[in-house]
Amino acid sequence: MRDVPMYNPTHRFESGRESNPTDNPSVRWQQEFQDSVSEVAVWDDTVYVCLDGSGIVAINRDGTPRWRLETNTQMRSSPAVVDDTVYTGCEEPYFKDTGDYVYALATATGTEQWDFNTDAGVQSSPAVVDGTVYIGSNDNHVYALDATTGTLQWTFQTDSEVWSSPAVVDGTVYVGSNDGYIYALDAATGTREWAFEAGDRVNSSPTVMDGTVYVGSGPPIDGDGHLYALDATAGTKYWKFDTGGAVRSSPAVIDGTVYVGSNDGYVYAIDSESGTQRWAFMTDGEVLSSPVVVDGTVYAGSHDNHVYALDAASGSQRWSFETDGWVVSSPVVVDGTVYVGSNDNHLYALGNGVDTQYQSEQLAGCPACGSDLSALDDPTFCPDCGTGLDSEDGSTTEVYDQQGTNTRVYEGD
Template sequence: MEFNLRDKIDDQFKVVEKHRGGMGLLYVVLDDFSQKRFAVKTLKEEGLEDRQMINRFAAEARTWMNVATHPNVVQAIICRQIDGQPFLFLEYVEGTDLQALLETEAPLAVAQALDYAVQFARGMAHVHNSAPPGSSVGIVHRDIKPANLMITRSGAIKITDFGLAKAYGTSTRLTPSATGMGTYNYMPPEQFVDASSADRTSDIYSFGVVMYQALTGVLPFAGANLGALMNNILHKDPPPPGRRNPDVPPDLDAVVLRCLAKRRDGRYQRFEEVLADLTRVARELARGNARFACGGCGFLSTQRYATCHVCSGRMQPVAGAVQSADELFAAVEVGPDGEMVTTAPTEGPASAAGPVAAPDAEALYNEGVRLREGGDLRQALAKLREAHEADPASTTIRAALDEVALAYAHSKRKRAADAQVYNWPMYRCSVVRTGYTPEHVLPPLGQRWQYRVGTWVFGAPALSEGVTFVGGRQEQAGRYGRLCAIDRKGNLLWETSTGYEVNSCPAIVEGRDLYVGLERKLTCLDARTGAIRWELLTGDVIQSSPAVWRNIVCVGSQDGAVYAADAATGRGLWAFRTEMGVLSSPTIWKGSVFIGSRDHNLHALMAESGARLWTFMTGDEVVATPAYVHGTVIVGSLDHRVYCIDAASGKKRWEFRADGPIESSPAVAGGLVYVGSRDRHIYALDAATGQRRWAFATGDWVQSSPAVSGGVVYCGSHDGSLYGLEAETGAQVWKWDLGGEVRSSPAVSAGVVAVGCNDGYVYCFSQR
């Protein structure tokens, strides 16, 4: 049986990715019980009718499972028969493979190639020494090639695909005698002559080919056809790697050429010998010719890239590397439009040599206190953050950090007193939905006013020209929804009632046109009077919040469609149908619309036509709204994960796993992603890598979406509080207890923070 996306294998493992091979299938599944991902191999339906194929699959499973756990080998977990079909469950590796990396960057920096080679040699030494039950000999892989070397996002090599492996010294009756094993370019001479004779030195030869390719960017042997390739492998000698890449030292040339010896007795006999020589060369070489390093996984490169090809982390110049002035990377911050804004480069860029010993926490604390007393709050805050990182358990350091963070926020508020005022005219502030405003509205805040909308307020308010627009639910027979416009003093300007609660956040254009979902209709009103200008009927209730781009207004509906209408007339332009309801709100950037659906997918569409650009599948419903920033789309899913997707290709860059479903929409500012989860936490993640920077525990679910202003993150919780957190550390700098759960998302504009509450009120707070 063949499974499709969202099907469940054995009623437990949800298929989230599917890949087809020659005779096999590879699924990526999400376990309902553990919420972990696994890779699952099985046969295609035609393979299930071939007894030889079934036997070969069983042999692969037995061999792989006999390889004991090792950090450089993909672990085989269990092989199960489900309804007569074999399934091999494997460790899921988040990252890339060496083949994909070499297609992007070849040759690799010598030091980086050496690092991968050392890890691989460790893993293969383990494989060769893993003896199946009843045998005293180890396992030979027989298909070593770049595609079978996975690279995790932390930079670890993991060897995979033991489909051709065998116990050394056993026969290969399952393989036709005239057929060689492995991929031709990487096969040693003996495998062209007698496939069954492959031994440990055969794997060492294939490893030599991979090393040669990584160091030079080309294969040691080529040929116009298979016959020519075989002749070259059998009879020709390759030039030393150093002749093709002058950065390769002679000692490394010697290691690679010994691996590539034609005769087995001329090669290394064990990977332990290879590892010893590689380790010696690596110690002598250090970083070699690498000029840039990833701050996340430590990947080294000779070429300049903004982000790492392995983990998507930020690439930085290697300390001491020779480089021109224009190759220095500037520090980057995220602007309100979702693009990077360059600033001056910092001194002493981080090195990828490895972690430095933790500094003395007490000394850092004392220095921070001294700076605070001297009035240098910014430097004091930096030192206390370092002290907290060195000793997270110290309550004294944490208390001082919180105190200085609040004082620094106060000082920034004073400096920003004359700053420009910005509107927050739609959900998440703008069409890129980053939840960020350049305006500084900083604690301490006091309540300016509160206005009773009805029974509850789930939706987020929008702020435009000093007016707060917000919807909610009221208990009035036949008129359960209410949309209000409220002035700066908390007085009602106008209202309109509907037959269904209003959870859609309005979008206001130039303080004149207001777009919102009312019942089943996308509605345009006069923002000044509440008079209806036009309506577009959809097939079900609209809880999505509209986005307006040029002359197009987009919104999702619970009928499963995404609609686009002419913003001036309401004429329908197109509708794109998903497979389930759409609660997510559209994000728009340069003609592309990004929106989630309860069908588990994030969809990318063309704004002008609604044509599909790509679809990315998660493990559960996507009700959160995505944020666009610097070529990526970041979104949460009910599968407990936050995903970062390449906006152009739809390919995943990273994912972060929380301990509960994600309904909160992410905010992005200053290189960090802020998001809430039902696991009661507000998280800060590195926008480049997805690594957690901090987590703040609230008292209940966090469905509210954060808003960022002046280095402070505002977010509500079901525990009934609205929090203000220091953006860089997560330190609480302000808190206000409201009269009910805070599911609504705060909006920040004109010196105020507004938020709805499940007690039926909308609250407005201003700077004291």
């Protein structure tokens, strides 16, 4: 069992250190960046933050910075961490010539171990299973890459972009495509085992539980969406649940209930066997965030700028936290702290009480970019722009560019 929660290759949330904060948690610390926070992952004592426009940042769980990889790209692929390596993808902005890559980075330093260049952006999140990285791309392909070297093992072509993140279970890769199909592929060869036609885009990432594939679909703008339950072996439909908007959120399946968000603004709880609704909680914005369920509480973000904590049995609200931007990233809950990013350019750590080390007077802002540094304890560099700051212990912090070479080394006095 992993020490810290992450989505495993079946996209079921698991951990040995999950616990909920009390009702109405406070901000233990927050970190501000120049770009919105698109994805957050936690592994051991490190929080990995993908920024929608500049790169990926590693932060200690006490809020102090570790390293930053500057890619100058849109990072919308949620990181996967396996064997001291971080795997993620990026998308080249239309106004920059930076390339579209899948990256493998050292967890300790952010040093690039390898990269793989795709022909279009990578929004899909990687699944790493048995030494292979499975990931989709906007070039319409699903890729299988050697996890150690990044060499191509196989590729499978669909008829549109693959934003969906693969789930790998019992030798089969399950993934959706914007061509309207959910595919089951042989994990060793990439050969198609079956394809189910959903009719609309499948941005949602499949969750596989007890021989059933749960996945959402829906149109890109307005229109009804659906959640499907499919036989994992044959691809036949067990049931379909209709919502009032596209289902781009990825389902969480716990104790016979499927939890999922929709663009109609609701978080739904659905019986996993029958497909009947158990409850629905209305927010004031689209719910693209994928729910996380911990100890009877469902956590999800919304375009109404809030993070919600809901009772898993009834759907009643336990608490909410308001940010100044959309909450698209999925919350991560570790040791009584909820980590979540927002389009207000902040990463928030919500928990039971403010960390005492942040109650003393801190450096107010970065002298170069002006970023708020008040939540950091004696930072050695600005995690937003990389500017070196004085450090009492003379520690050295390294920042890497997209080629993985050391571009800046900042030492304290």
